[in-house]
Amino acid sequence: MEDRRLSAMIASAKAGQADGYEALMEAFGSRLYGYFFRATRSHHDAEDLLGELMLRLVRTLKDYDERGRFEQWLFRVAANMVRDRIRRIKARVAPVSLSAERESGETLADRIPDRSRPADAAMMAQEAAQGLDEALDKLDTVTREMVLLRHYGQMSFKELSELFDCPLGTALARVHRGLKMLRRLMGAEDKDA
């Protein structure tokens, strides 16, 4: 995005004008949503986090130092929110038995889709998306966040090294290893061979 246009949006929002915030939402909302969705694997959580982030933007934009890159600042806030959300979910999660019966006599295992059923196009697309999600899940948290922030936040390796407080070479090594693992898990390396 053109720097001058972005500066105008930020200035307008800082002045408390709804138009400025709307323009920022227009410019970054979709990418932020994508980041939240991939990080939480839930459309509900992604929507909730996006709404919460916009609220925080209203409260914190005045603190934004315009010498830094706005996008990095925005995604840094988003990354912190994701980490808080994940921490909260981990604190709440309780084990559930697949064989425990509900009042109706149905078990959780009964509700899992039967893999032997013929697949249609929508199911295949869904499985492809699930493949990515499952592959992302296999990465450690920091590597996954780095890969996601590279894509959605368009962060440089220098910005990642600052955000995660690690040497520049380490940030790149993590992303490199993460990408290789994703390709392997998603079968891309088989196609290359």
Next chain:
Amino acid sequence: MLDEKQYERIARSLDGEDVELIGAERQAADEIRRAEAELSAAMDASATPARLRRARRRMIAALEHPRLRLRRIGTVAAVAAAAAAVLVLILWQPGAAPSPQPPVRVQAAPSFDSVLAALEETAREDEFDLIQYELDDLAAGAPSGAAWPALELRIEAIENDLWDFNLDDFPTYPIEG
């Protein structure tokens, strides 16, 4: 196998600096570029207009009522205080335990309105500003690795619930053209 220095050179090159890569470095840089391009298509997860609209609505509501959230937390705190006072009254049994001091007589449980009024009286703008500043500071600047105290997480959860209750239950009306 690349070492830390080589990784650093690759990172600087991919960040747009003028660094000449050699052999394995160039190969790794190409690998990263290719893998990121491939993943790019798979990563797309578009938000429906309805989802973006709802997020925008929350944002606009926040612009219109910047102090609403804190006042709502105040309301919740007042309700909790009133409930606690009622509970104390219910559990308090005069003369149940011998005491050298004369028992304290509770005249009446504070009403919800009186607690709320008292809270509103004390909730001056400066104090709201200070609390708001602290919340903002935590939200934007706090290092993410630091664990939030349980109380703050609880407040955040209450805030979320209040917002969901307030904004998600608006009836929708047809727009007449």
